[in-house]
Amino acid sequence: MRIRKVYILMLLIFCISAVSSQDNTEIKKPSKRDTAYNSIATTQILNMLKQGKSPRVTIQLSFNYNIGHLDLAANENTYFRAADFIGGSNFGTRYGYGASLTGKIALHKAGNVRLNITAGYNRFMSNFVISESPEGKVSYNVFQGSLGIENNFTPQKKFKPYIGLDFTASMIGGNAVIKTDSTDFSLKIKNAVRFGVSFNLGFEYAFNNKVGFNFGYKLTHANIIGKESKVSTVAGETYLNDNKVTTGESIPFAGWKQFLYSSFYTGVNFYFGMKNKK
DSSP: OHHHHHHHHHHHHHHHHHHHHHHHHSOOOOOTTOOSOOSOOOHHHHHHHSOOBOOSEEEEEEEEEEEEEGGGSBTTBTOOOHHHHHTTSOOSOOEEEEEEEEEEEESSTTOOEEEEEEEEEEEEETTSSSOOBTTEEEEEEEEEEEEEEEEESOTTBSEEEEEEEEEEEEEEEEEEEEEOSSOEEEEEEEEEEEEEEEEEEEEEEESSSSEEEEEEEEEEEEEEEOOOOOOOSSTTEEOOOOSOOOSSOOOTTOOOOOOEEEEEEEEEEEEESOBOBO
């Protein structure tokens, strides 16, 4: 009788253990607090995981406002004085405007280092900001081409800050009017080729994979190499005459002068081969 009770008790214990084991092996349903992914990520998340692609080529069209420095700033910064201009003390002007077209070519896959090829035009006028001086006026046309290197810090992002250095070749010429009591004297400044450098920094912001805008600052020293002063054989004409006269001969409009100016620019960019990242 006691043995039967023991068998019955053992059977009950076995059954309870089996049921308990089955309960523990059941798959638990994910709870609301479960942080594991149980489905494919959304398209938005997948796009965030994709790598951006820097542009292979960028075309930048910019318009700029120029401010002359040193000898490109007339006396009192803006005022044209005939005596100083004739004596070669300065170029007789300061402010101007211009435009440029730049092609930026990525030199490697990452796109940080870019080769810049630029064609530009700048005009400086003694009466661009202020009214014309009673002593006369002068203006210069500067046609410029440059070749340089630029470092773009985040070429795969929408916001792209950069810094660069260009070697420039400029053709500088112009016209002046010197007023006297009796009549006005018109003077042509013959075109002259000068070589220099420009330092620039700024940023681009891409609206999409095709179009963006730019804003920046450039400092240009246009006549480091090629300075020259000589007398023209044609009446009513003069050379740029930006070199120091070392001989005993007196040359009108000649003196050691620096064609140095700042440009604040902005414009539109066109991108080719780019995939943007925020």
